[in-house]
Amino acid sequence: MFRRTIAAAALALASAVVTAATAAPASADSIGCTASYVISSVWGGSQSHGALVQVTVRNSGSSAIKGWRVSWRYTDGTVVNQVGGAVSLPVIGLPGMYAFGNESYNGALPVGGSAVFSLLTSGGGSAAPAVTCTPS
16 A cells, blocks of 8 residues: 555656656757867977967857857967957966957857857867857
8 A cells, every 4th residue: 555655656746747847848949059179280290389270169059149158178288379260268267278259240140150260379289178168
């Protein structure tokens, strides 16, 4: 009797959870972005001498975004010497952290739209860092 009561209560609770989960609107707009970091070229024989990097920010959501911010951390001593097409943002925290935001002309991205900015880096030499993108 006690087990049957527990089983009935668990089934009722599971039904309520499923009902609540399916009651949410399926057509809600989502806001999101992704970013890719690609080393376009190196000079001096290795990335440690210098590299040109292109970062592509793409609107991956289902509604337009008005701006974006990307960030990453170099753990190999790489430094950014110049940036074009984005604004350097202040970062407080771990050494090697970098953050960039959109310029006034490339922040608004339609669904599926993208913006590209470039960096000149030196030092380091490992693979591309993991990039985080946040829409605004």
